[in-house]
Amino acid sequence: MSECCSSKVDQASNTQLSNIGHLPVAIIGGGPVGLAAAAHLVSKGESFVLFESASEAAGNIKQWSHVRLFSPWKYNIDKAARNLLELHNWKAPNDDELPTGGELVEQYLNPLTKLPVIQPYVHYNAKVIAISRKGLSLVKTAGRGILPFVLHVMEDDKRIVFEAKAVIDASGTWSSPNPANSEGIWTEDELSINKKIFYGIPDVLGKHKERYSGKKVLVVGSGHSAMNALLDLASVKEHAPETEIVWIIRKSNVKDVYGGQDNDSLPERGSLGTRLQRLVDTGTIQVLSSFNIENFKEDGELVTVTGRRNEETIFIEGINEVISNTGSRPDMSFLREVRTDMDSALESVNTLAPLIDPNVHSCGTVRPHGEKELRQPEPNFYIVGAKSYGRAPTFLMATGYEQVRSIVAAMTGDWEAAQKVELELPETGVCSTGSVTTKTSCCG
Numbered sequence: 001m002s003e004c005c006s007s008k009v010d011q012a013s014n015t016q017l018s019n020i021g022h023l024p025v026a027i028i029g030g031g032p033v034g035l036a037a038a039a040h041l042v043s044k045g046e047s048f049v050l051f052e053s054a055s056e057a058a059g060n061i062k063q064w065s066h067v068r069l070f071s072p073w074k075y076n077i078d079k080a081a082r083n084l085l086e087l088h089n090w091k092a093p094n095d096d097e098l099p100t101g102g103e104l105v106e107q108y109l110n111p112l113t114k115l116p117v118i119q120p121y122v123h124y125n126a127k128v129i130a131i132s133r134k135g136l137s138l139v140k141t142a143g144r145g146i147l148p149f150v151l152h153v154m155e156d157d158k159r160i161v162f163e164a165k166a167v168i169d170a171s172g173t174w175s176s177p178n179p180a181n182s183e184g185i186w187t188e189d190e191l192s193i194n195k196k197i198f199y200g201i202p203d204v205l206g207k208h209k210e211r212y213s214g215k216k217v218l219v220v221g222s223g224h225s226a227m228n229a230l231l232d233l234a235s236v237k238e239h240a241p242e243t244e245i246v247w248i249i250r251k252s253n254v255k256d257v258y259g260g261q262d263n264d265s266l267p268e269r270g271s272l273g274t275r276l277q278r279l280v281d282t283g284t285i286q287v288l289s290s291f292n293i294e295n296f297k298e299d300g301e302l303v304t305v306t307g308r309r310n311e312e313t314i315f316i317e318g319i320n321e322v323i324s325n326t327g328s329r330p331d332m333s334f335l336r337e338v339r340t341d342m343d344s345a346l347e348s349v350n351t352l353a354p355l356i357d358p359n360v361h362s363c364g365t366v367r368p369h370g371e372k373e374l375r376q377p378e379p380n381f382y383i384v385g386a387k388s389y390g391r392a393p394t395f396l397m398a399t400g401y402e403q404v405r406s407i408v409a410a411m412t413g414d415w416e417a418a419q420k421v422e423l424e425l426p427e428t429g430v431c432s433t434g435s436v437t438t439k440t441s442c443c444g
């Protein structure tokens, strides 16, 4: 196909890099998946440069460092990264133990970033703010695939432009939380109470204890983050019984939040639902299901939330603190000059949407996928990791490790390895298809 007539890029043009071959591959984001991409590039003898907006590795995970992961170490370490670490006397953690976010960084990601084959190529305090093709805007097609990428990076408050032959965007979604408002819009009233809303998982049992102990706390959301926050608040209530915990979810049946419980292949993930159900059944946590938040009103020191529930307007008054866990969304703002193909509902990589759409299933596992599925209309540009799932909630690190292994194989011309994608993920034990949900093993 001649270049003038092709809008999508084929495999051949994706490898046609002879005139820019000396440039490094740029990686955006120093989380587990960005760093795994770096490890795979190193193991194939490819040069890279990695930009991380935080002052140290895994800036997003550091924000939930107190939270214990539900997947054990054996699923959390990338194979290429493990091989590199083992060459440098690294002491591997026990495969079956569950690290906290902080331990994941200290025992695995920090040692990885300190390796002599990685460290010199990592830029911290370096936020990518725009990407384009050298000399071309989004509209121009001719010659696109063989021009370098230009990345505009704010590094230590200075704007620097880097060139790269390929880009792997592993910038995650955690830094762009969704609003609590059920329409997904940032409203003035929600922004005006920002001192009383925590977006994420506060360290309720540690440094944020005073903020929540003895207070009326509203938790919004039905994912694992909300579940973690609720369980910690319940522990606080054991010592400060006046603590009131109100939980609102959009789902109509709270049982759909509990997950696979005993059927979950990851016992820690399953136990979140079991422990939560007990707290709801005993009245420690009050739940309002089918609740759609319309607005927030500040009332002196307190907040009132208004919402719709089964055609009725409900007011929840006297709230001291809100914890919002309604998920997060990818930041596409710096990709305006790059040709992307994202799903219109999930904002995920388009081809992944049918595999991960929470409207359709919640198996927690996903069909193996690699370079072919992740290929974008922009040659040699890939969105990977949590960002590849967009707003869908079930991403696991192991999925991201296989994504970048396949992409790096393709970039280095090993198409056989790129296409041979193998992924075994632990199932949640819940199979939901449309309106039918069963607790069983599924999605096989």
Ligand SMILES: Cc1cc2nc3c(=O)[nH]c(=O)nc-3n(C[C@H](O)[C@H](O)[C@H](O)COP(=O)(O)OP(=O)(O)OC[C@H]3O[C@@H](n4cnc5c(N)ncnc54)[C@H](O)[C@@H]3O)c2cc1C
Pocket: 028, 029, 030, 031, 032, 033, 034, 051, 052, 053, 054, 057, 058, 059, 060, 061, 064, 067, 068, 069, 070, 071, 075, 126, 127, 128, 129, 170, 171, 172, 173, 174, 175, 201, 225, 334, 384, 385, 386, 387, 395, 396, 397, 398, 400
């Ligand atoms: C509370 C919680 C618990 C989880 N538990 C598990 C678990 O048990 N098992 C599991 O497999 N998965 C788990 N996940 C899901 C997922 O694996 C993690 O979110 C993981 O961190 C995703 O890795 P990532 O590298 O794709 O993105 P991130 O870890 O989010 O990393 C993205 C990085 O990019 C940086 N960045 C962002 N924008 C820019 C920019 N413009 N320029 C430069 N840098 C930028 C950020 O600072 C960040 O360091 C959990 C997620 C959460 C939130």
